[in-house]
Amino acid sequence: MPDxxxxxxxxxxxxxxxxxxxxxxxxxxxxxERVLGWTLDxxxxxxxxxxVDPADRESTLAATARLAGGSDIVxxxxxxxxxxxxxxxxxxxxxxxxxxxxxxxxxxxxLVTPDAADAAQASLGDIxxxxxxxxxxxxxxxxxxxxxxxxxxxxxxxxxxxDMKAALLAAVSRTGAKFAxxxxxxxxxxxxxxxxxxxxxxxxxxxxxxxxxxxxxQPSVAQIIVGLxxxxxxxVTLRSLREGLRFCLRDLGYVVAREAATP
Numbered sequence: 100m101p102d103x104x105x106x107x108x109x110x111x112x113x114x115x116x117x118x119x120x121x122x123x124x125x126x127x128x129x130x131x132e133r134v135l136g137w138t139l140d141x142x143x144x145x146x147x148x149x150x151v152d153p154a155d156r157e158s159t160l161a162a163t164a165r166l167a168g169g170s171d172i173v174x175x176x177x178x179x180x181x182x183x184x185x186x187x188x189x190x191x192x193x194x195x196x197x198x199x200x201x202x203x204x205x206x207x208x209x210l211v212t213p214d215a216a217d218a219a220q221a222s223l224g225d226i227x228x229x230x231x232x233x234x235x236x237x238x239x240x241x242x243x244x245x246x247x248x249x250x251x252x253x254x255x256x257x258x259x260x261x262d263m264k265a266a267l268l269a270a271v272s273r274t275g276a277k278f279a280x281x282x283x284x285x286x287x288x289x290x291x292x293x294x295x296x297x298x299x300x301x302x303x304x305x306x307x308x309x310x311x312x313x314x315x316x317q318p319s320v321a322q323i324i325v326g327l328x329x330x331x332x333x334x335v336t337l338r339s340l341r342e343g344l345r346f347c348l349r350d351l352g353y354v355v356a357r358e359a360a361t362p
Contacts, residue, residue, distance in 0.1 A: 246348075248282060251282065278350070279312070284339070
């Protein structure tokens, strides 16, 4: 391919390609990887029909047969599988080989229908709402120098426990905190998988050089932890957030005393 043509080939946002008579891609523009997620080598490793939605394969093969029969320009639509498992609708313009041994040349572009645009907008709204909910569900508060706390309220499932882990580790790393208090006063029940996940959070905090303090464990949660036979080495457990904060302050060298009432 001449250098000038190659430069346009590489810069185009559309999906340029050539394919041989065996149904394999030969040349692919970089846009393929950006749009579908597959590497160019992955796309070349199998017949292109394998990436087509099974519901569109018959029409795609019919279009390919028309090209092989000499039709110069064939336009059609199909859906290609992305690496994440979803499908992308594509609009094609394909040109037949101009001589023996020459490849099929084609260009495709993502086809966004009004319904798809609405769905994409709704999906974006869902993502924004999920991000907001995640931020609200895992608040991290720096209550004192070297002390951060994460009050947990409501149901804790495995997904939320994973969010908590990421948020707490990021806060400890960012602030250089020496103590991380996880207050479970507002949690009445967790399943066994989540209890194990929470304990993994505590151990991960310790790996960052901070001490973990758990406060406010409810009886039902304590029973699950005991029933699992899970140990809590290096983790301090106290009855309330107040006691947890007092413990951390004293360990840091502060004197915690009630101020005398003014006469």
